[in-house]
Amino acid sequence: MLHFNRCPRLKxxxxxxxxxxxxxxxxxxxxxxxxxxxxxxxRKSWHSTHSLVGDKNIILMGPPGAGKxxxxxxxxxxxxxxxxxVDDDILEKTWNMSVSEKLQxxxxxxxxxxxxKAVLNFSASGSVISLTGSNPMHDASMWHLKKNGIIVYxxxxxxxxxxxxxxMKIDRIVGQNAGSTMKDIxxxxxxxxKKWYDTRVFCESGASPEExxxxxxxxxxxxxxxxxxxxxxxRHIWPEDCEQKVSTKFFSEAVIEGLASDxxxxxxxxxxxxxxxREWKSLVGATYVERAQILLEKCIHPADVPAATLGAxxxxxxxxxxxxxxxxxxxxxxxxQFILELFHGPTGSFKDLSLQLLPHLFAHCIPxxxxxxxxxxxxxxxxxxVLNGFSRISKNDKQRIAxxxxxxxxxxxxxxxxxxIGSQRENGWAVGVKSDFDFCQTAVKGIFKxxxxxxxxxxxxxxxxxxxxxxxxxxxxxxVVYHASAYLDLVSQGFxxxxxxxxxxxxxxxxxxxxxAVYAKMMGIPIRKFICASNxxxxxxxxxxxxxxxxxxxxxxxxxSPAIDILKASxxxxxxxxxxxxxxxxxxxxFNQLEEQHHFQLEKMLVExxxxxxxxxxxxxxxxxxxxxxxxxxxxxxxxxxxxxxKVVADRMQDKTCPVIVSSTAHYSKFAPAIxxxxxxxxxxxxxxxxxxxxSSYNALPPPHEAxxxxxxxxxxxxxxVCTADVSVLKNHVEKLIQNQxx
Numbered sequence: 234m235l236h237f238n239r240c241p242r243l244k245x246x247x248x249x250x251x252x253x254x255x256x257x258x259x260x261x262x263x264x265x266x267x268x269x270x271x272x273x274x275x276r277k278s279w280h281s282t283h284s285l286v287g288d289k290n291i292i293l294m295g296p297p298g299a300g301k302x303x304x305x306x307x308x309x310x311x312x313x314x315x316x317x318x319v320d321d322d323i324l325e326k327t328w329n330m331s332v333s334e335k336l337q338x339x340x341x342x343x344x345x346x347x348x349x350k351a352v353l354n355f356s357a358s359g360s361v362i363s364l365t366g367s368n369p370m371h372d373a374s375m376w377h378l379k380k381n382g383i384i385v386y387x388x389x390x391x392x393x394x395x396x397x398x399x400x401m402k403i404d405r406i407v408g409q410n411a412g413s414t415m416k417d418i419x420x421x422x423x424x425x426x427k428k429w430y431d432t433r434v435f436c437e438s439g440a441s442p443e444e445x446x447x448x449x450x451x452x453x454x455x456x457x458x459x460x461x462x463x464x465x466x467x468r469h470i471w472p473e474d475c476e477q478k479v480s481t482k483f484f485s486e487a488v489i490e491g492l493a494s495d496x497x498x499x500x501x502x503x504x505x506x507x508x509x510x511r512e513w514k515s516l517v518g519a520t521y522v523e524r525a526q527i528l529l530e531k532c533i534h535p536a537d538v539p540a541a542t543l544g545a546x547x548x549x550x551x552x553x554x555x556x557x558x559x560x561x562x563x564x565x566x567x568x569x570q571f572i573l574e575l576f577h578g579p580t581g582s583f584k585d586l587s588l589q590l591l592p593h594l595f596a597h598c599i600p601x602x603x604x605x606x607x608x609x610x611x612x613x614x615x616x617x618x619v620l621n622g623f624s625r626i627s628k629n630d631k632q633r634i635a636x637x638x639x640x641x642x643x644x645x646x647x648x649x650x651x652x653x654i655g656s657q658r659e660n661g662w663a664v665g666v667k668s669d670f671d672f673c674q675t676a677v678k679g680i681f682k683x684x685x686x687x688x689x690x691x692x693x694x695x696x697x698x699x700x701x702x703x704x705x706x707x708x709x710x711x712x713v714v715y716h717a718s719a720y721l722d723l724v725s726q727g728f729x730x731x732x733x734x735x736x737x738x739x740x741x742x743x744x745x746x747x748x749x750a751v752y753a754k755m756m757g758i759p760i761r762k763f764i765c766a767s768n769x770x771x772x773x774x775x776x777x778x779x780x781x782x783x784x785x786x787x788x789x790x791x792x793x794s795p796a797i798d799i800l801k802a803s804x805x806x807x808x809x810x811x812x813x814x815x816x817x818x819x820x821x822x823x824f825n826q827l828e829e830q831h832h833f834q835l836e837k838m839l840v841e842x843x844x845x846x847x848x849x850x851x852x853x854x855x856x857x858x859x860x861x862x863x864x865x866x867x868x869x870x871x872x873x874x875x876x877x878x879x880k881v882v883a884d885r886m887q888d889k890t891c892p893v894i895v896s897s898t899a900h901y902s903k904f905a906p907a908i909x910x911x912x913x914x915x916x917x918x919x920x921x922x923x924x925x926x927x928x929s930s931y932n933a934l935p936p937p938h939e940a941x942x943x944x945x946x947x948x949x950x951x952x953x954x955v956c957t958a959d960v961s962v963l964k965n966h967v968e969k970l971i972q973n974q975x976x
Contacts, residue, residue: 285312288358290382291453294426296419297366297406298397299387300442305363307446315360319352319368327351332365341407349374356381367407369425379429383456385449386430388527390515393438394419427544432456432535435527437515459536464706467810468497468824469817484537485598488591488707489605491700492681497820498807499706505755506531510731513757517725521560522551524721525714528756532710538597546597550590554579554625556939561586561715563722564935567868569892570883571728572876573719574935580621580652581900581938582614582796583746587703587711588622594707595699596630604696604975606967607636608680610673611653611702612742613645613796614899616663619701620656635974636661636701637967639673642955645795648903648921652941654953660974664966668958669789671800674702676960678803686964696971703745704803712749713756719894720758729892736893738764738883740875741773742797744804746896751808751846761891763847766882768792771851772800778849780840782823783832793857793874793907796898801827809835812842852881860884861901861911870934871908873901900938902928 291308293301302318309316317323320332328335328351336344349371358381369375378384395416406418413421432452436445455461463481482490487499508516508531516524526544533543551560557577564572578585599605609619616638623636640653642665653663666673680686681698690696703709716737724731737760739747747763754760767774769790776782782805789798806820813819823833835843852860860877864870872880876897887893901908905924914927929937956962 285450285453285457288381290357290360290362290378291449292362292364292378292382292384293387293449294364294369294384294430295366295387295389296394296422296426298394298401299366299389299436300445301363301387303442304387304446304449305361307442308449309361311446311450312361315357317357317360317362319363319365323355324348324351324365327354336407344407345371353377366422369429370407370422375429379431383431383453384429385452386426386433387436387445387449388426388433389436390438390518391416391419392518393436427541430541431539433527433530433540435512435515437509437511439511456535459534462534463502464499465502465815465817466493466495466497467500467806467817468493468495468821469815470821471815471817484533484706488594488598488705489697489699491702491705492678495821496678496682496824497810497817498704498803500807500810500815501532502815505752507755508757510757513721514724514731517721517731519721521714521718522548524718525551525711528714528717529710531756532713538594542597546590546593550593554589555585559722561718563719563726563894564870565726565728566864566870566895569887569889570880571719571723571892571894572870572897573715573894574897575715576873576897576900576935576938578618579940580614580617580656581903581941582618583712583715583896583898584614584618585621586715587708588615588618588701589625590622590711591701591705591707592622592626592630592634595701596626596634599634601633604633604694604971605635605699606690606696606971606974607634607699607701608677608967609636609638609701610670610677611638611640611645612670612673612798613640613649614903615702616640616653617649617656620653620658620661620663623661623701624656624658631660633975634660635970637664637970638662639664639666639677639963641665641669641673642667644669644789644791644798646904646906648905648925649795651921652903654951657951657953662970663953664963665953665955666958666963667955670798671789672958674799674801674803676958676963677702678704679960680964680967683964690968690971694968694971694975696975698967702803703743709745709749709804709807710752712746713752716750716753716760717756717758720753720760723892723894732759734759734761734891736760736762736764736883736887736891737896738766738879738887738893739896740794740797740879740898741765741767742770742799742802744773744802744808746898748804748808762887764879764883764886764893765847765849766879767849767851768794768797768857768878769851769853770798770800773802773805774849774851776805777843777847780835780837780843781832782827782834784827785831793854793904794878796875797878809839812839848886850882850886852878856881858907858911861908862913865912865933868934871901871912871928871931873897873899874904874907875899876901877911900935900941902938902941 293305295301305316324332345367352374398415434448434452464487465481493499525547530540530543555577562574564574566572575583575586609615619636619638657663687698701708720735723729737750741747747765750760750763765773765777769792784800787800789800792798806824810820826833857874857877860881861872864872879895883893883895902925905928908928956966
């Protein structure tokens, strides 16, 4: 049995859930033990000796031609440990014949069985083991190896493997005589490599064996050091005593808790991992899923989510639920402008790119015996995206995870409202609030900060509150992928060469989408300028131009682009924290001042730093409709109102010396009345359903969103709850929902 005090992450979360209930930890620890913490404990066992290896094995896995044998020898020399090549040192010595002779003698299926048996009869410790390309196809032998080692997947681009095999003997590769091409064999085997690895080493084109060996050692060190990637609050104040221990969290805790206890937002304490130029170039030909796996594995420690598990989550998140196989394709609009289409997910919004993945991350990270209620404030698209995402988790997970979305009852489009209400499922509800989005967001944050209320819910109902807004790190992180992927697509399509700069223009409300682009730049994507596009609620534009964040005498104006009808941009705090060198004291001062006095002013140095990377402007309602009309007339492409806002600002602010990628954050059909008004279509007073079908008859680009059309066909009149703009009323709703779901 795992002792509680040897697993600090588990201890912390379990104590947080049940600190009000006086139970003995040892008695309940097995109830709370999740896969994450079991893996963390396993990895801690690697510190049994001062050696990197100790009594464990480093096991190199990959396709034929990946360089396992060569890299293994280099690692063995560096560590001064035994090197074992399964082909030469186990199979051929066991069989007294060459591998190719054995394969020819017994055939493919029998070869795999006998290869597996030979490995099962072998044991080693403190060694570097280079597997055959077919070892991972035998389950029992891989479990045998995995018990005493860390499996490192040497992930070499397929084109490089095929090229290398032309110069190698391939008469001992299983499956090649069955009529399949070498490329088919390698693609088939990837499913087995993905199944078994503990950590991946991305072997970019041109990397030398010595470089790959160093990468393997770094990957093993990272895997061992479960505390190497901590998170802190943006309002964390560093102790003056350098020896004093810093209070940190980890990825799993940041995802579960959503908002830090001091009211700040979780951010990594260390810088984002950076890919080198060759690594990025090797991803140019990769799929969206492959890019996401490589990038997110570098940002999520395997002690929180094992790499193979994360890879499977990504494949599930970005699969048939997206209308376009490219997930987030880039389309050339005109001149130097490109549209990043982020609306091909099931709810037609860029929020799907995060919220098809976050629920799987969340369900994995939470302790199995806690119930969780996700509270979400939405200005339109987030609500339906959260409800849809959490409706796709497993049946068991639905029994312990529920969602409540709060939206401004009269502050979203008719279609968005119908979509939010229609997305309610057995574990998710929509609640309309008689106010604007800023009230909804402030109220939800206030509920999280109310320790008396959250403690009462834990004690009375065994239920913990969490968030799926972009204040949740697990929601923000996946957005980095599509900004990186867009740049790689421009390289792939021949519009630019890698290293050439681009600008990005993003319709911005809560600052999460544009911040994800900043993180993509930190990982190595050469973004020159971040163009912040606002509508008539242009507090962010004014702030970027002046450094003065001023909400005094400002009220939300309802526009054709409701997702950015926001005055309090929560994720701005993360960016300012980074700019101010993690000065949590300053963040506390600024955002307390914003709450109490409704404004704050940045010092001149920080304003200049902000303006080095950011430019901003805003778009009127008239300009928004005009952009939709003119773009359709010139290119046959229909922009949604948010994308139109960004295009107007890009036309005005971008100097045309490099490409600009405009983020298209929603499908135009979600805003049919505005589109019909812009295109001067007279039949405006139709139902949302008939408007949608009318627009789909225009044969415009992008094509109709089939999932949205299907949703409107099946749309039934669903009930939803409405409440007044009173935090205590929202709390009552939350409690009643918890009672109905979990009691």
